[in-house]
Amino acid sequence: MAEPIVALSTPPGISGIAVIRASGEGVFQILDLCFEGKVKISETKTHTIHYGKFHDNQNLIDFVTVSVFRAPNSYTGEDVAEISCHGGYIVAEKVIETLIKYGCRLAEPGEFTRRAFLNGKLDLAQVEAVADLIHSTSEASYQVAVRQLAGEFSRRISEFRKKLLDAASLLELELDFADEGFEFVDRNIIVNSIDQAINFCEDLTASYHSAEIMRSGYFVGIAGFPNSGKSTLFNSLLQRKRAIVSEIPGTTRDYLEETIFIDGFAVKLIDTAGLRKTADIIEIEGIRMVESLLAQSNLILVLNDITQGREHSDSLFAELKARYANCRVLLVQNKIDLLDTLPPAREAEIFISAKHSVGLEKIKEFISEELKKERTHIQDVLLNQRHYLLLKKASEELRNAKKSLLQGAGNELVADDLRRAVKTLGEIIGESFSQDVLNNIFSKFCIGK
Ligand SMILES: Nc1nc2c(ncn2[C@@H]2O[C@H](COP(=O)(O)OP(=O)(O)OP(=O)(O)O)[C@@H](O)[C@H]2O)c(=O)[nH]1
Numbered sequence: 278m279a280e281p282i283v284a285l286s287t288p289p290g291i292s293g294i295a296v297i298r299a300s301g302e303g304v305f306q307i308l309d310l311c312f313e314g315k316v317k318i319s320e321t322k323t324h325t326i327h328y329g330k331f332h333d334n335q336n337l338i339d340f341v342t343v344s345v346f347r348a349p350n351s352y353t354g355e356d357v358a359e360i361s362c363h364g365g366y367i368v369a370e371k372v373i374e375t376l377i378k379y380g381c382r383l384a385e386p387g388e389f390t391r392r393a394f395l396n397g398k399l400d401l402a403q404v405e406a407v408a409d410l411i412h413s414t415s416e417a418s419y420q421v422a423v424r425q426l427a428g429e430f431s432r433r434i435s436e437f438r439k440k441l442l443d444a445a446s447l448l449e450l451e452l453d454f455a456d457e458g459f460e461f462v463d464r465n466i467i468v469n470s471i472d473q474a475i476n477f478c479e480d481l482t483a484s485y486h487s488a489e490i491m492r493s494g495y496f497v498g499i500a501g502f503p504n505s506g507k508s509t510l511f512n513s514l515l516q517r518k519r520a521i522v523s524e525i526p527g528t529t530r531d532y533l534e535e536t537i538f539i540d541g542f543a544v545k546l547i548d549t550a551g552l553r554k555t556a557d558i559i560e561i562e563g564i565r566m567v568e569s570l571l572a573q574s575n576l577i578l579v580l581n582d583i584t585q586g587r588e589h590s591d592s593l594f595a596e597l598k599a600r601y602a603n604c605r606v607l608l609v610q611n612k613i614d615l616l617d618t619l620p621p622a623r624e625a626e627i628f629i630s631a632k633h634s635v636g637l638e639k640i641k642e643f644i645s646e647e648l649k650k651e652r653t654h655i656q657d658v659l660l661n662q663r664h665y666l667l668l669k670k671a672s673e674e675l676r677n678a679k680k681s682l683l684q685g686a687g688n689e690l691v692a693d694d695l696r697r698a699v700k701t702l703g704e705i706i707g708e709s710f711s712q713d714v715l716n717n718i719f720s721k722f723c724i725g726k
């Protein structure tokens with residue numbers, strides 16, 4: 278068992294209770310020094326809870342309960358104690374300080390989960406699911422993360438690895454009988470296994486884009502010339518006055534980002550600086566920022582002040598559409614309350630009055646439809662970039678193996694290709710890993726997890 282570590286596992290601040298977690302060699306003996314209940318913690322059974330005084334050298338700190346989990350039946354696989362004390366800024370800090378005084382060390386971000394992985398309690402894909410679960414902001418991303426935590430994704434990867442490994446071994450075995458001219462491996466069965474694995478990898482990589490939306494949200498950039506009403510639309514969609522609105526062009530110079538929820542999905546709205554030629558240094562910087570914001574958007578709303586003429590922003594619309602070919606771009610005709618009659622809508626054109634919240638439901642419906650499409654791509658995994666790159670690599674390796682096999686290449690060569698794919702798939706669940714990969718994954722965790 279590794280050295281004892283401690284950290285606050287609940288968010289700091291005012292709350293009913295706070296939970297402090299300690300894990301590692303000797304945590305129960307350390308608690309014997311600062312906890313006084315009916316029995317010594319070191320003499321308790323696993324999965325029991327004990328009430329008593331938490332103290333430092335008989336100076337009372339708080340009345341707490343201690344939950345005991347003995348190795349290997351705990352989150353980390355080590356001896357674990359979870360201390361529930363009163364919430365607030367002071368109590369938990371004092372409890373942690375005392376535990377450190379008697380031998381614990383403050384845990385690093387994600388260190389509990391890292392130990393769970395190293396002790397075989399979770400595989401790497403499950404570790405990433407824990408991070409996704411904690412950070413999920415929508416019902417949809419939560420649902421997928423919780424399924425991934427249950428291990429279905431890992432189970433399927435393991436299944437494919439086993440099949441491919443068996444195929445490689447059979448091919449190698451056959452080599453031993455090559456002199457006798459034996460060929461007992463059915464090529465069709467192997468091609469079939471490879472095809473299934475390729476389909477699995479490619480179905481998943483195709484869902485990467487949608488998974489990113491589930492995880493980080495659907496980004497909607499609001500762009501247009503100054504004074505077209507971008508900030509007004511931003512506020513109306515948010516249903517509160519967040520951005521400053523004025524009749525002076527160039528009001529918004531920085532950008533603003535806020536989240537709304539549509540069908541349970543996080544939709545990130547970004548209000549940007551108006552696009553125009555300007556000599557103002559701050560405004561130029563703002564406009565430069567707009568470009569990178571739009572580049573990461575899933576949808577760009579190009580707002581046009583229709584009182585300036587319906588075609589006033591057509592060239593801007595065309596330019597943005599060409600420049601951000603990967604994202605949807607809509608032309609939104611604003612300030613229709615100032616018109617007597619509406620012209621018929623062209624393709625990808627919406628009429629609204631941002632100020633009077635007219636027509637906003639058309640924008641929301643459009644986003645809702647787009648999200649529905651994305652949702653159908655999502656399978657049981659919230660693919661992250663690490664998975665995505667590994668699955669792409671694996672499917673290339675599998676395609677090579679299939680090609681070699683169909684071209685009648687030597688068994689050794691095909692088996693080598695198969696083993697390469699097996700190794701790559703193994704990296705997804707952490708059968709093999711590097712410290713860099715682990716450090717990168719755990720850097721996304723918070724302290725106490
Ligand atoms: N009548 C009417 N006025 C609007 C509407 N939308 C915005 N306005 C007005 O247009 C002016 C500019 O609105 P803003 O929301 O500040 O425009 P913006 O595009 O954010 O402008 P910059 O930040 O300067 O680029 C304000 O006076 C708004 O009240 C609308 O639907 N109808």
Ligand SMILES: [Mg+2]
Nearest residue numbers: 507508528529
């Ligand atoms: Mg503005």
